[in-house]
Amino acid sequence: MSTPAPILVWFRNDLRLHDHPALRAAADSNASIIPVYLHCPESEGAWPQGSASNWWLHHALQDLATQLEKKGSQLILRSGKDPLVLLQNLCQETGAHHIYWNRRYEPEAIQTDTRIKTALPGKSFPGDMLWEPHAVHTQSGGPYKVFSPYYKALQQKGEPPEPLPEARSWQHPQTFPPSESLTQWALLPQTPWDSAFLDHWTPTLQGAKTQLNLFLDESVAHYKTLRDSPSKSGTSRLSPYFHFGQLSPRTVWHEAGNDESNGHEAYIRQLVWRDFAKQLLFHFPHTDTQPLQEKYASFPWLKNPDALKKWQQGQTGYPLIDAGMRELWTTGWMHNRVRMVVASFLVKDLLISWQAGAAWFWDTLVDADLANNSFGWQWAGGCGADAAPYFRVFNPILQSKKFDPQGTYIRKWVPELRSLSDAHIHEPWNAPSPPATYPAPMVNHAEARDRALDALASIKK
DNA sequence: AGGCCCTTCGC
């Protein structure tokens, strides 16, 4: 009896063992499994992973390798220019006849996967969405561009596929091919800007599980009201786990989604936004760099490196904006409400392009995800699908008073303002003696708002 | 998933 040829299971944005369709299918086949991860930053088009994401990736891979070792397996690391070449080499070295992977939906990934499938015996499985893009379309067969009907359509489909349980065990090859060393990939920063990251995150599968359970036990019931308060832990904080696939949306849907309470439905709605963004990038593959609404291609954005830098460093003089930008820099994450406010400020008050904002988020967020990032910034810029109309300009002072009324979030991230009263913390320039170390507002919001509306008028049809 | 400004209405 000859043993079947081994199967390469190619891990990508699915760094987990549970609900992993490719791994499960390989395990069920009785062939031996060689798990591989390929690091090909140059093949990933215009969007190689950012610095904060690389930090997370390092830890997630280390953890995945450990979990695989507990099963008697090994994670094989290879790096190079082209994943096709690396997979070809691995097939030759190991005698593997099949490569299994879970699908990705970004334009670059689709091109690469298609190229690999024509050259090698690859088999792909459903990726990290509740419903894959081809499973959802409008009456006329096209993609949805508005969230509400998309959400309705998903509700009518009912439960997404059941998550697959983790395979208990599977066959291993007698010898594994050589692996590169994770340390040599130098994913961790050279200068220690990540010093606080481990205080805020546990970037492992156990960390994902713990955070999900914490959220389901303590926060989800009040999600609808608490999710907008940046000083409270009312959001799920699961985004990086989703991005790296340490959690599967199907798993989370089934753990959170069968409860009819307000909080659960509100949370599932957010999971659907995630699918919505992914299907948009899938159907409109240029929207990582180009506005979905064409008339915005001629929008008169300002090139203003000094202003951009003040925004990036949290030195705009608007407390809520600066708190958010500093939270981002320190922890690799920012509360969703604050993301909307800082984005509106960059795009509308400073008239700096949403692409410049997206690039900064891409490099600094541990949850940076091409579909979510592109969609979110186009939404803020008013040029995307179901976007906030451009004339909807967030007032950074009102948003601050409304969502951080006691200034708790501001005091946490902008220590210069800690001693101000609640009455002055949102507008420190009105305080009797404004802190000398905190900058004056870099723009007057009322004037900036008028300027933004004038700019909008200039591109109107 | 806004906000500004004006009107109206209640006190």
Add this chain to the structure above:
DNA sequence: CGAAGGGCC
């Protein structure tokens, strides 16, 4: 003279 509601950007 503040709150509430609507038109508009």
